[in-house]
Amino acid sequence: MQVFSKRGYHAAVVDEIADLAGISKPMVYLYFGSKEGLFIACIKREGELLTHEFQQAAAVEQGADQQLWAGLSAFFAHVAANRDGWVVLYRQAPEQGGEIAAEVERQRAAVMAAVTGLVRAGITESDSSAGLGEEDAEFVAHALVGAADSLTGWMADHPNEAPERITLRLMNMVWVGMRQVLAGEVWTPPAEPVEG
């Protein structure tokens, strides 16, 4: 994870990974078959761990907003403690082909589905759904995950910021806005085009 995160898949050298793990290269091939196999194992573990922690945290029966809060808190806590894994999973894996791409897609979709589910719940929970539907849930989920991802970088620059505080800030940015939108308050752009 550490090496893949720092160097990227292609630039990561199996020898370095083996050294760092305190074993020799042939052992890596014995255990994982190939570099690709090793990488897939990394992604799989990371994705499943993250999804599991997120859903575990969000599973408690309560309002959708609080579930989302719990899930995001778990997410940030996990990433803060384990930045490499997230970087590998979300930032650099997608461009590879074949089996790797497939596994990454699977793990990512799982994360996205979990978030989308909570957002959807938040929308339908509101009485006045204000015309927001499935597409909006997906949109918000994408934006949320992207924001969270980017904030992992911000978090690295602010090591004293607790994951809960980050979640709180993010919830205030997003959820309060969504609630307002659901309540009918909408921001609108200027009527005429701003520039030719």
Next chain:
Amino acid sequence: MQVFSKRGYHAAVVDEIADLAGISKPMVYLYFGSKEGLFIACIKREGELLTHEFQQAAAVEQGADQQLWAGLSAFFAHVAANRDGWVVLYRQAPEQGGEIAAEVERQRAAVMAAVTGLVRAGITESDSSAGLGEEDAEFVAHALVGAADSLTGWMADHPNEAPERITLRLMNMVWVGMRQVLAGEVWTPPAEPVEG
């Protein structure tokens, strides 16, 4: 750009790039010196173009929200028309070392600074600054850029969605929330810890 975007820096083969450009490999080396030089040129152009378009759009004198709206619209329009460039700049470049990392960092910082500037303006423009400060501006800017990045993926799955509509959705998610927070409405988490 196309090849770097599809394959990633390391897996990109100079021969393929040359073929696609309709020139021969030695010419690539004549013009750019090395693969790294070529890549840096790509990043530089992309970053400067994007920053320029964003700032151009946001430069018109008006409310900070409308400036942000204009800037984000320009951003989405640019990325929609030129996905490869964004992918190269934001998603895969950072993990390389040396000169590449330096240039990427420079371009990214420029984008981030532009966004942060507008968010900061939005905060100070409000009468009741509600205790939000520079750190909050940076936080929101990070979240915004991350969301925008992630939404470029969503956009690729929804080709009929106009960039302006995406911006509108995003503005409604973020700005309305921020306005509410500035006005004093705050979302708070459950009092007791959700899980042990």
Next chain:
DNA sequence: GAGTAAACTTACTCAGGAGTTAAGTTAGCC
């Protein structure tokens, strides 16, 4: 403590791809 299987290492092979060299080819110009 010899025999042996499992766990491991050292030292290799071999392919792919960055970067180069050299010998053309084409177009424009005097």
Next chain:
DNA sequence: GGCTAACTTAACTCCTGAGTAAGTTTACTC
């Protein structure tokens, strides 16, 4: 027609790094 500039083609060198083969240590059994 010869000269130059801008290129191409195609072969090459050389290095890095994935994957492997053969040998060596460890640990366990009788």
